[in-house]
Amino acid sequence: MKNKFSGDDDFFALEETFMDSRVVLAGFNTLLDIATTKLGLQAYIEAAVLTGTARDELKAELGEVCDRSDSAKARLSLLTGKLLICFEDDGSCVIMEPTPKPLNRAIEPPINENVFQGSLNSFTEDIHANIGIVRKQLLTDNLRVGSYHIGTEETTKISLLYYEGRTNMEFIHKLVGQIQKNRSRQIENLQQLSKKIMGFPSWVLISKFSQTELPQEAANFLRKGRAVLFIDRLPIALVVPSLLWDVFFLDSDRNLPLPLMLFLRALRLIGAWLTVVLPGLYVALVSVNPEVLRIEMAISIAQTRVGIPYPAIIEMILMLFILELIIEASIRLPKNIGPTITMVGGIILGQAVVQAKLVSNLLIIILAATTISNSTIVGLQHSLSLRISKYVIVIMAAIYGVLGILEGLLLICAYVASLNTYGIPYIGFSSKKDEIKHG
Numbered sequence: 001m002k003n004k005f006s007g008d009d010d011f012f013a014l015e016e017t018f019m020d021s022r023v024v025l026a027g028f029n030t031l032l033d034i035a036t037t038k039l040g041l042q043a044y045i046e047a048a049v050l051t052g053t054a055r056d057e058l059k060a061e062l063g064e065v066c067d068r069s070d071s072a073k074a075r076l077s078l079l080t081g082k083l084l085i086c087f088e089d090d091g092s093c094v095i096m097e098p099t100p101k102p103l104n105r106a107i108e109p110p111i112n113e114n115v116f117q118g119s120l121n122s123f124t125e126d127i128h129a130n131i132g133i134v135r136k137q138l139l140t141d142n143l144r145v146g147s148y149h150i151g152t153e154e155t156t157k158i159s160l161l162y163y164e165g166r167t168n169m170e171f172i173h174k175l176v177g178q179i180q181k182n183r184s185r186q187i188e189n190l191q192q193l194s195k196k197i198m199g200f201p202s203w204v205l206i207s208k209f210s211q212t213e214l215p216q217e218a219a220n221f222l223r224k225g226r227a228v229l230f231i232d233r234l235p236i237a238l239v240v241p242s243l244l245w246d247v248f249f250l251d252s253d254r255n256l257p258l259p260l261m262l263f264l265r266a267l268r269l270i271g272a273w274l275t276v277v278l279p280g281l282y283v284a285l286v287s288v289n290p291e292v293l294r295i296e297m298a299i300s301i302a303q304t305r306v307g308i309p310y311p312a313i314i315e316m317i318l319m320l321f322i323l324e325l326i327i328e329a330s331i332r333l334p335k336n337i338g339p340t341i342t343m344v345g346g347i348i349l350g351q352a353v354v355q356a357k358l359v360s361n362l363l364i365i366i367l368a369a370t371t372i373s374n375s376t377i378v379g380l381q382h383s384l385s386l387r388i389s390k391y392v393i394v395i396m397a398a399i400y401g402v403l404g405i406l407e408g409l410l411l412i413c414a415y416v417a418s419l420n421t422y423g424i425p426y427i428g429f430s431s432k433k434d435e436i437k438h439g
Contacts, residue, residue, distance in 0.1 A: 001013065001026050001071075001074070001075075001078070001084070004075065005078075008028070010028045010029050010030040010031075011026075011027075011028055011029075012025070012026065012027060012028075012029055012034065013025070013026045014026075014034075016038075018045050018085075019045060019048070019049060019055055019058070021055065021087055021088070021089055022087075022088045022089070023085055023086060023087050023088065024084075024085075024086040024088065025038070025083060025084070025085055026078065026083070026084040026086065027078055027081075027082065027083045027084060027098065028078060028079075028081070030101065031080075031081035031100065031101060032081055032082075032083060032098040032099060032100055032101060033098070033099040033100065033101055034098075036099040037083055037098040037099045040099065041062075041096075044061075044062070045058070048061075059087075059092065059094050062085065062094045062096050063082075063085075063094045063095045063096035063097060064094070064095040065092060065093070065094055065095075066092070066093050066094075066095060067091065067092065067093070068086060068091045068092065068093050069091075070093075073095075074093060074095070076149065076155060077095045079155070080157075081098070081100055082095050082096060082097060082098065083095075083096040083097075083098040084096075104124055104125055104126040104129065105124055105125070106124075107121050107122065107124055107129070107133070108121075108122060108124075109121070109122060110122035110213045110214055111213070112213060112380060113212065113213055113214055113379075115214065115216075115252060116252065116253075116255075116256075117252060117255040117256060118214070118216050118252035118255055119137075119214070119215060119216040121133065121215060122213045122214060122215070122235070123213050123214075123215065123218075123230075123235045123236060123237060124235050125232075125233045125234065125235050126232075127157055127159055127230050127231070127232040127233075130159075130215075130230050130235075130237070131145055131159055131161070131230065133215045134161060134215055134218055134219060134222070134228070134237075136215075137215050137216060137218070137219035138163070138219050138222060138223070140163075142163055142164040142165050142166075143161065143162075143163060143164070143222070144161065144162055144163075144164050145159055145160070145161050146159065146160045146176065147159045147160075148160070148179050148180070148183060149183070150179075150182075150183055150185065150186075150187055150197065151183075151184070151185065151186045151187060152184055152186070153186060154186060154188075156187055156231065156232060156233075157231075157232040158179065158193075158197075158229060158230070158231055158232075159229070159230040160172075160175065160176065160179070160227060160228075160229055161222060161227065161228040161229075161230070162222065162226075162227045162228070163222045163223060163225065166222075166223065166224070166225045167222075167225045167226070167227060168225065171227070171241075171422060171424065172227060174422045175198075175227060175240065175422070178197065178198055178199055179197055179198075182196055182197045182199075185197060190209070190231075190234075190238075193231070194207070194208060194209070200421075204419070205385050205388060205389070205415070206242070206382075206385050206416070206419060206426065207242060207381050207385075208240065208241065208242055208421050209229070209238040209239060209240060209242055210238075210239040210240075210242040210243075210246045210379065211236045211237070211238060211239070211379060211380075211381060212236065212237050212239065212379070213235060213236050213237070214252075215237075216251070216252060217237075217250065217251060217252065218237040218239065220251035221237075221239045226239050226240065226241065227239070227240045228240075240421060241420075241421035241422070241424045241426075242421065242426065243426060243427075243428055244416065244426055244427045244428075246378065246379065246382070247268070247272065247377055247378055247379065247382045248265055248268040248269055248272070248377075248378060249265060249378070250378055253265065267376055268376045268377060268378065270373075271372075271373040271374070271375075271376030271377065272373070272376070272377055272386060274369060274370065274373040275370055275373045275374040275377075275386045275387070275390060276386060276389050276390050276393055276409070276412070277390075277393060277405060277409070278366055278369060278370050278373070278390075279316055279320065279366060279367075279370055279390050279393065279394050280390065280393035280394045280396065280397035280404070280405050280408065281397065281402075281405060282312065282316065282362070282363065282366045283312045283313050283316050283394055283397045283398050284397035284398075284401045284402050284404065284405055285301075285402075286301060286305065286312040287311055287312040287313065287398065288397070288398070288400070288401030288402070288404075289401040289402050290302075292402060301360075301362055304360040304361050304362050305360045306357075307357040308357055308358065308359065308360060309357075309358075311398075312398070313394065313395075313398035315358075315359050315360070315363060316363065316394055317391075317394065318358075318359075319353075319359055319363060319364075319367055320367070320390075320391070320394075322349065323367055323371060324387070326342050326345065326346055326349075327371075329341070329342055329345075330342040350364050370390070374386055374387060389412055392408050392411060392412065393405055393408040393409070393412075395408075396408035396411075
């Protein structure tokens with residue numbers, strides 16, 4: 001260990017004497033509080049001496065006993081913040097849970113997901129804290145947790161949670177087998193997890209995982225028979241399999257009266273439809289099928305486009321691209337100036353392009369409605385998928401008009417219907433045990 005970590009300034013190897021035995025305490029002082037840990041360890045040993053506890057019993061009480069020859073396990077324990085106690089006389093080691101240094105942030109309200117009515121805590125970067133949060137949400141002995149260490153050079157810990165008795169075990173066996181088969185592969189992000197570990201294709205518009213940072217939602221997914229994955233240092237829960245209705249339904253909606261819940265979910269469905277169809281409908285009615293409109297509306301729209309030098313498709317693509325830049329800038333800019341800059345920039349830009357006769361007034365209204373509708377969707381990754389899908393409709397509408405919108409919707413529906421996760425269809429209405437089995 002000294003040779004392996006000799007170049008690390010935060011590594012320590014201290015010689016001590018416990019119960020007339022020479023031991024070496026090894027660890028990283030950046031991961032554990034060595035002073036507090038030693039005081040607690042000495043007090044524990046003194047109490048063991050007074051009570052006449054045998055040394056082998058003391059080892060088992062201190063932590064996990066392993067052989068010194070298992071160097072890989074010892075190194076991994078050090079890197080994860082454990083204290084290694086090596087007994088020189090018999091060559092055994094004890095992996096002890098020390099007093100850690102506070103390296104993780106406290107549990108805070110969610111940042112990327114707002115809660116209308118429900119629990120306001122969120123997941124953190126500590127995988128053990130996340131599992132503990134879920135256990136507090138699900139006070140049952142049917143919750144099962146399996147942990148796996150992925151990678152050889154850099155080890156990443158993954159934990160799989162499922163609700164025994166509600167989750168189809170055939171699906172869990174497939175998931176566990178896939179993880180076990182690819183444990184030696186290195187992962188650094190969710191793309192690599194999806195491709196290298198889970199075996200999912202890379203070129204997919206809709207992710208095989210549903211992501212949430214809300215413990216209440218993760219617990220409800222588990223009750224419905226889904227599996228939840230936690231990755232160390234990632235403050236979100238990955239729900240497998242992902243289903244279509246995750247885009248529209250939140251279980252926290254059930255904290256509201258039934259009419260209000262149905263109203264909110266209907267709004268999300270309408271919002272998704274408007275996000276996909278509205279830009280293409282503008283292009284189709286302006287450039288290909290103006291005869292569909294009433295004559296008064298057609299004349300009014302034509303007047304708003306007087307002086308615009310290019311077709312509706314170029315006008316739409318240009319403004320959609322600028323809008324995407326504004327949305328991305330609002331994410332990247334500092335929080336104290338981001339909303340102000342993007343709001344002022346959007347207003348000034350919109351007013352300027354209309355006065356310069358580069359786009360029509362109606363197009364600005366369409367873009368505003370599309371952006372607001374896209375924001376009603378549950379989950380950032382789902383809203384991104386819808387933002388990309390609308391470009392298919394716009395291109396098809398520019399070529400075939402209203403018929404192209406129907407063709408584009410048919411293509412999107414066919415693509416969505418073709419998706420599945422280990423045989424479970426994406427368009428399934430539920431993931432309960434029996435429906436997963438026959439999915």
